[in-house]
Amino acid sequence: MHDRFLGWARARGGTMFHVNHEPGAEIHHTDPFAVPAGQRSPVRRLRGRLAAPVTLWTAPGPAGLTVSSTLVAEGEPDRLLGLIDAESDLWAAVEEAGRFAVCPLGPPHRQLADRFAGLFPSPGGLFATGSWTDTPYGPVPADGGGWAGCRLDSAREYGWGLLVEAVIEAVDLVEETAPLLHYRGRYRELTD
Known part of the structure; x- marks a missing residue:
């Protein structure tokens, strides 16, 4: 089944x-x-029409959360921004450790993304299944295409989320992988 x-x-x-x-x-x-079609928020509908990369954020503890609002800004220093749930276990772990890892997910990671989003059961805990690689920033999926290690810089309420700003301290890109995208409430894959 x-x-x-x-x-x-x-x-x-x-x-x-x-x-x-x-x-x-x-x-x-x-x-x-x-929500019935006529009552849906136009802003939420707009957000749904913006394809977003699906990433997994993890922190020592371990704790993790699927995040689709992630942005990378090049500069000196390079930075990463994202919107997360201020009441999540991930935020508590990031706040305590001051660091976290961000891993872009690919099409094989749909179930993993659902598990860390709280949409799929995780008997034994979020990290009980799959193969993980420990990093100083948090565990990352061993079959991921890479990850970024981030140091927390600041966080503030932003809309209904928490805007997290971080400095990228490490990047480990293993191989080129196809991205998993979130678009109109579903996971999508890029097709040429």
């Missing part, structure tokens, strides 16, 4: 709403909690 679900989810481009597609087990074909 699990492989069939993953095949179905990949064919749909991923989803933020998980249902059991076994014959007879499906109750809803769509998200029953979705």
